[in-house]
Every structure is written in structure tokens, then in C-alpha cells.
Amino acid sequence: MSVLQVQDLTVDFAQRRGPKFRAVDHVSFELVAGETLALVGESGSGKSTIARALARLLRPTGGELLLHGRPVGHRGRKLRDYRREVQMVFQDPFASLNPAYTVGHHLRRPLRIYGHPRKGLEEVVEALLTSVNMVPATSFVSKFPHELSGGQRQRVAIARALATQPGVILADEPVSMLDVSIRLEILNLLDGLKRDRDLALLYITHDLATARYFSTQIMVMYRGEIVERGPADSVILRPAHPYTQLLEASVPGERTPHRLDELAPVRGAGGTNVILAAERAEATAATGCRFRRRCPHAMDVCSTHPVEQDLGDGHLVRCWLHDPKVREKSGDRAAPQQSAPSGA
Amino acid sequence: MTTTAIAPAAGATEPRPGRGLSARLHGAAGALRRSPRMLVGLIILLFFVLLAVFGPLFIHNPNALGTEVLGRPSAKYWLGTTQEGQNVLYQVIAATGPTLEVGFVAGGISTVLSLLIGVGGAFIGGISDEALNLFTNVILVIPVMPLVIVISAYVQAKSLLPTIIIIAFTGWAGTARVLRALALSMRSRDYILAARVSGERPWRIVVVELLPNMTAFIVSGFIFTVIFAILTQAGLAFLGLGNTNLLSWGNMLYWAQADQALTSGAWWWFAPPGLCIALLGTGLSLVNFGLDEVLNPRLRSVRPVGGRTKARRQAAGSP
Ligand SMILES: Nc1ncnc2c1ncn2[C@@H]1O[C@H](COP(=O)(O)OP(=O)(O)OP(=O)(O)O)[C@@H](O)[C@H]1O
Ligand code: SF4
Ligand SMILES: [Mg+2]
Numbered sequence: 001m002s003v004l005q006v007q008d009l010t011v012d013f014a015q016r017r018g019p020k021f022r023a024v025d026h027v028s029f030e031l032v033a034g035e036t037l038a039l040v041g042e043s044g045s046g047k048s049t050i051a052r053a054l055a056r057l058l059r060p061t062g063g064e065l066l067l068h069g070r071p072v073g074h075r076g077r078k079l080r081d082y083r084r085e086v087q088m089v090f091q092d093p094f095a096s097l098n099p100a101y102t103v104g105h106h107l108r109r110p111l112r113i114y115g116h117p118r119k120g121l122e123e124v125v126e127a128l129l130t131s132v133n134m135v136p137a138t139s140f141v142s143k144f145p146h147e148l149s150g151g152q153r154q155r156v157a158i159a160r161a162l163a164t165q166p167g168v169i170l171a172d173e174p175v176s177m178l179d180v181s182i183r184l185e186i187l188n189l190l191d192g193l194k195r196d197r198d199l200a201l202l203y204i205t206h207d208l209a210t211a212r213y214f215s216t217q218i219m220v221m222y223r224g225e226i227v228e229r230g231p232a233d234s235v236i237l238r239p240a241h242p243y244t245q246l247l248e249a250s251v252p253g254e255r256t257p258h259r260l261d262e263l264a265p266v267r268g269a270g271g272t273n274v275i276l277a278a279e280r281a282e283a284t285a286a287t288g289c290r291f292r293r294r295c296p297h298a299m300d301v302c303s304t305h306p307v308e309q310d311l312g313d314g315h316l317v318r319c320w321l322h323d324p325k326v327r328e329k330s331g332d333r334a335a336p337q338q339s340a341p342s343g344a
Numbered sequence: 345m346t347t348t349a350i351a352p353a354a355g356a357t358e359p360r361p362g363r364g365l366s367a368r369l370h371g372a373a374g375a376l377r378r379s380p381r382m383l384v385g386l387i388i389l390l391f392f393v394l395l396a397v398f399g400p401l402f403i404h405n406p407n408a409l410g411t412e413v414l415g416r417p418s419a420k421y422w423l424g425t426t427q428e429g430q431n432v433l434y435q436v437i438a439a440t441g442p443t444l445e446v447g448f449v450a451g452g453i454s455t456v457l458s459l460l461i462g463v464g465g466a467f468i469g470g471i472s473d474e475a476l477n478l479f480t481n482v483i484l485v486i487p488v489m490p491l492v493i494v495i496s497a498y499v500q501a502k503s504l505l506p507t508i509i510i511i512a513f514t515g516w517a518g519t520a521r522v523l524r525a526l527a528l529s530m531r532s533r534d535y536i537l538a539a540r541v542s543g544e545r546p547w548r549i550v551v552v553e554l555l556p557n558m559t560a561f562i563v564s565g566f567i568f569t570v571i572f573a574i575l576t577q578a579g580l581a582f583l584g585l586g587n588t589n590l591l592s593w594g595n596m597l598y599w600a601q602a603d604q605a606l607t608s609g610a611w612w613w614f615a616p617p618g619l620c621i622a623l624l625g626t627g628l629s630l631v632n633f634g635l636d637e638v639l640n641p642r643l644r645s646v647r648p649v650g651g652r653t654k655a656r657r658q659a660a661g662s663p
Contacts, residue, residue, distance in 0.1 A: 055541050083543045096534035100556040110542040160542065 002030040003200040009063035025224040031200035038211035041221030087161035091173040093153035097145040104141040110163040128159040151182040230315030240317040382634025388627025399437035406434035424612035427603040439591040451570035453512035462520035466527035483517035496585040519565030593617035
């Protein structure tokens with residue numbers, strides 16, 4: 001059952017010079033109760049921007065959100081109702097807890113905001129901590145964030161998100177700042193909570209392996225656009241978009257995935273991302289396929305914007321290679337499935 | 345002490361206060377042990393506050409004229425006498441209260457102003473923020489001293505209040521700028537965003553989530569303006585502006601100078617108020633420097649029992 005529907009979500013950022021920068025371009029998807037949707041894509045592709053727009057931390061330029069089929073309000077009562085239902089877990093657990101307050105404060109506040117009486121508050125706080133495996137809960141309530149490990153902090157952040165009993169949790173790279181040894185633990189925790197509470201989970205990540213393992217559907221994002229989406233196994237095992245193929249081939253000597261962030265962006269002086277800067281201008285123009293400068297299969301037709309093609313089974317790809325007419329013309333030599341050009 | 349070698353509060357790592365009152369007091373006591381600078385500064389402050397409150401109970405009229413004129417410090421007049429034969433010690437003590445009053449009231453008003461204008465602007469954003477920021481910058485580039493002098497010359501002062509208000513309304517801009525920049529950078533911190541996602545109301549986010557993390561900067565700005573106010577009042581008084589018949593350390597300096605204490609070598613007349621100003625300034629600065637050590641809970645957290653001696657032993661290089 002779809003909890004949150006996203007239709008044509010578009011986010012523009014004003015730039016100091018030049019036209020507006022479109023970080024998210026007409027993105028549509030839906031979050032389903034009890035399912036995890038993974039959103040992958042390289043740095044700067046707009047994943048966090050989507051999460052922030054869904055968390056109502058920034059106002060989208062265009063598009064519509066439907067919560068349980070109803071349009072979402074922008075302020076007041078309606079916004080609060082929405083917030084109660086859609087919670088977020090941030091990337092950096094060292095930054096997402098207020099250093100001035102205890103664990104207890106972080107869990108009490110959302111409860112109080114949505115009208116939980118003072119009486120019985122502590123029991124609920126402890127129950128929340130227990131639900132994220134922070135036991136014994138009483139020993140953590142009065143601890144400060146700096147007294148906790150990264151993993152413990154992220155558990156507190158998850159408990160805070162659960163406090164309002166939401167239907168949707170947006171997890172923006174929830175484990176990327178954590179030590180490798182506890183990543184799986186936290187992901188398993190989220191997965192278990194999703195199952196127990198029938199949550200709709202948006203899991204943003206660089207890591208294709210965990211994306212496949214933990215999610216039902218995967219969306220691949222490139223420069224503000226969803227270029228490929230479909231059932232997790234299908235997308236990972238039979239990547240259809242040249243970009244997805246590149247991602248999967250980016251770890252040498254390995255057939256299976258793959259950490260996206262190892263597709264190291266080129267850094268210029270002062271840490272500016274050279275490729276990003278160059279392609280940013282292009283992405284702003286929004287004509288043709290955005291990937292064509294890096295695409296090994298680029299064709300003439302690619303200078304027009306590709307439409308989404310259905311490969312069956314809900315596996316969609318935005319690439320001309322899979323357009324029946326283009327395939328006909330080129331004698332069907334195109335559409336390489338998994339012919340990932342390693343070393344490209 | 346073994347643990348602390350911390351830069352002054354401003355610009356250092358985020359300050360972090362918090363917790364219930366009793367625990368907070370307990371923490372503060374521990375913190376003071378860690379920060380000798382803070383401790384010394386507070387002792388100096390406390391000394392002057394006690395002097396201001398209880399000192400006047402032990403002295404006679406500080407303006408009473410005596411027969412011994414420009415007398416050196418003696419058993420009867422510990423700090424000597426003035427040109428008019430007034431007891432310098434009595435004057436210094438009587439002047440403590442008004443001087444502190446100028447400093448703390450002006451400092452308080454201007455801190456509130458800088459909070460409202462700096463932090464308020466940063467959170468409202470948009471045109472109001474631009475306007476407030478422009479206003480701040482204008483106040484900031486106006487040379488304060490000449491302005492204060494001009495205003496003071498026009499305002500007929502019967503009390504210290506006009507001086508206080510003039511200083512308060514000229515002294516907030518620097519702090520406002522710092523606090524605005526800080527608030528702007530903190531506004532997009534994840535924990536502030538998380539509070540918004542939790543449904544926290546804007547004013548609560550500012551007051552409850554944001555301000556406690558700015559404490560060191562706010563207190564530091566306050567202390568800075570207190571020093572600024574005391575020095576400005578002294579400067580004004582020295583120039584004979586404001587009501588010079590009221591007692592303050594600055595006014596004492598004015599009269600000492602007007603009556604040629606400098607040329608006649610009556611150091612006991614101008615040295616005590618001058619030293620008092622310097623000492624109070626030192627005390628305030630020490631408190632300022634010690635702030636970060638006290639407010640940073642990472643330094644404040646529980647130390648393992650015996651940890652200090654162990655650390656010292658290790659530092660001494662024993663195996
Ligand atoms: N407030 C902003 N103002 C202007 N541009 C922004 C802003 N926030 C994000 N952007 C731009 O939007 C694009 C997408 O950013 P976003 O943070 O969504 O990327 P991301 O996919 O989450 O990357 P990462 O994997 O590094 O977290 C980037 O090019 C970024 O520079
Ligand atoms: S549309 Fe063309 S350029 Fe874009 S990914 Fe497909 S083949 Fe490559
Ligand atoms: Mg991101």
C-alpha cells in the first residue's frame with residue numbers, strides 16, 4: 001500500500017551566477033508500507049535534496065506529494081500532521097543530535113510536541129530506547145551525545161524518528177559515517193523496525209550491495225534524474241543503463257557490487273569537483289541525455305532527451321539504447337545487458 | 345593543571361552547556377577546578393561585587409571635605425586624600441557600585457540588542473535580515489567614541505542612566521555580527537534540521553536548541569561589552585562628559601587630572617581607580633578565556649577516578 005506518493009518533484013537552487021541549477025528534475029516514485037526503496041547515485045546527484053524536500057526542509061520548485069493519497073499542506077496544522085507521519089534519519093549522527101542536551105531530551109521533545117502527557121513519558125522514552133537495542137535504557141536516558149559511540153548516536157536518532165510513530169522514514173546514508181563493523185547492525189535494525197512497524201523506508205546510499213540486500217526496489221539517480229529503476233535484483237543483476245553498468249563495473253576484479261563513492265570524482269584545486277562543475281552547466285541546460293559526455297554508447301539521438309522505457313517487470317530505464325525504434329535502426333547491436341566496459 | 349590548554353572561547357570549538365540544575369552546579373564546580381583562569385577571574389569579580397554591595401556600609405561620606413589636603417597614604421588615610429581632603433579609599437569604594445552598574449547594565453542591554461538583531465535577523469531571513477545586517481554594519485563603522493562624545497555633550501545627565509543607554513546602543517553591533525554569522529551557520533546544522541523535522545516551533549528552536557550552543561559566544565560578547573562600557577564611561581568622564589559629580593572610577597580620574605594630581609605627583613589619587621579598572625578588566629577577561637573550558641561538556645565529562653594522577657605520572661615518563 002503506497003503511503004507517500006511523489007509526483008514530478010522538482011527542486012531548483014538559485015546560483016550566484018547564471019541560471020538556476022536544477023538539482024532534482026521531475027522525479028516521481030512512491031514509498032510503500034513495509035518496503036524499502038533504495039536511492040543510489042554518485043555524490044551530488046540530488047539524493048539528499050530529494051530527502052530534504054520530502055522532509056519539508058526545503059520547498060520544492062514543483063511537483064506534488066500525496067500522503068495516503070491526499071495532497072500535503074505547507075504550513076501550520078497540516079505540516080505538523082505531515083511531519084508526524086514522515087520522519088528522517090540524518091547521515092551524520094555526530095551532527096544530528098544537539099550537543100547541549102541528553103538522549104532523553106531528544107526523545108521527549110517529539111513526544112511532547114505531539115501531545116504526549118508528561119505522565120508516562122519516561123516509560124515511552126525507555127521503550128523507544130529499548131526498541132533500538134539501547135539496553136538497559138535507563139542508563140542511556142541522561143547521557144549526552146558526546147558520551148555515546150557513533151552507532152549509539154545513530155540508534156538514538158532512529159529512536160527519535162520513531163517517537164512520532166511515523167509511517168515513513170527517510171534514511172539519508174544512515175550508516176556511511178559509521179565504522180564498517182557496525183553498519184550492518186544498524187541496517188538490520190532499520191530493516192527489522194521496517195518489518196515490525198510496517199514502515200515505508202527510503203534508503204539513500206552509495207553502497208549497491210546493501211541496497212540490493214535491504215531493499216525491494218532500487219532507483220538509480222544521475223544529475224537530478226532517475227535513470228533506472230526496478231526490482232532490486234533486476235537492477236543489480238541486469239543493469240540496463242550505461243551509468244548503472246559503469247557503477248557496477250567501478251570496482252575492479254569484482255563482479256558484484258560495489259561502493260559508489262569509490263567512483264572517485266575528480267577533485268580540482270580547493271576540493272572543487274571538476275567533472276561536477278563542468279557537467280553542472282550542462283545539466284542546467286537539460287537537453288539530451290545528461291550522461292552522454294561519459295557514455296561509451298552515446299549516439300546522435302542522445303542529444304534529445306530519452307524517455308523511460310519499460311523492460312518488463314517494472315524495470316524502467318531512461319536510455320535510447322532500449323528504445324525499440326532506435327534498436328531497430330541500429331540493427332539491434334545496441335542494448336548491451338551487463339556488457340559493462342570495465343576500465344572505461 | 346594537566347588537562348587544559350584551550351584557546352579563548354570565541355572561535356574555539358562549540359560550547360556545550362546543559363543538564364538539570366543540581367547536576368549543572370555539580371558540573372560547574374568540577375569545571376572550575378579545571379579552569380584556574382576562570383576561577384581567578386570569578387574571584388576578582390566577586391571581590392568587586394562584594395565591595396560594591398557591602399563596602400559602603402563601612403565608610404563615611406566619601407565626598408566629605410577634610411583638612412588634610414593631598415595627603416600621602418597614612419594610617420588614617422590608607423590611600424591618602426584628594427585636593428579637597430577627601431578620603432581616596434572611601435571614594436574608590438563608593439565608586440565601585442556605579443562603575444559596575446554602568447558596565448553590567450550597559451553590557452546587558454547591548455547583549456539583548458545583539459541577540460534580537462543578530463540572531464533574530466538570521467532566523468527571520470529575507471529582507472528583514474538584510475536590513476538589520478545593513479543597520480548593524482552602519483553602526484559598526486560609525487566611530488563610536490566621537491558619537492558618544494557628541495551625544496553626551498548634548499544630554500544633560502543627572503544620573504548615570506543616559507551614559508548607560510548611550511553606551512548600550514552603540515556597543516551591540518560587534519556582538520550582533522558575530523552572533524548573526526554563528527546563527528546562520530548553525531541554522532543548517534543537522535540537529536536544528538532534525539528539530540524542525542520533529543515539528544518543533546521556530547521560536548523554540550532558537551531559544552531551546554540554538555541559544556544554549558551559543559552560550560560561550562553570548563557570554564563572551566557580554567563580557568566584551570562590559571569592559572567596553574566601563575572603559576567608555578571612564579573615557580567620557582575623563583573628558584568631563586556626563587555628570588562628573590557622580591562617583592565612578594572614571595570620574596575620580598577626571599577630578600585627579602583636573603586638579604593636577606599628575607603634575608603634583610599625587611599618585612595615590614589616580615593610581616587606585618586606574619588599577620581598579622585594570623583589575624576588573626583582567627578579571628572579566630579571565631572569565632572570558634575560561635568559558636570554553638567550563639562550557640564544553642567534552643572537557644566536563646566524568647573523569648575516571650585517579651585519572652589525573654595517572655596522567656601526571658605518564659607525563660612524567662614513568663613506565
Ligand atoms: N542549498 C543548496 N544551494 C545550492 N545548491 C545546492 C544546495 N543543496 C544542494 N545543492 C546542489 O544540489 C546538488 C545535489 O546535492 P545533494 O546534496 O542532493 O547530492 P547527494 O546526491 O545527496 O550527494 P552526496 O552523495 O554527496 O550526499 C549538488 O550539485 C549540490 O551542489
Ligand atoms: S541515452 Fe545515449 S548517452 Fe544517454 S545513456 Fe543512453 S546511450 Fe548513453
Ligand atoms: Mg547526500
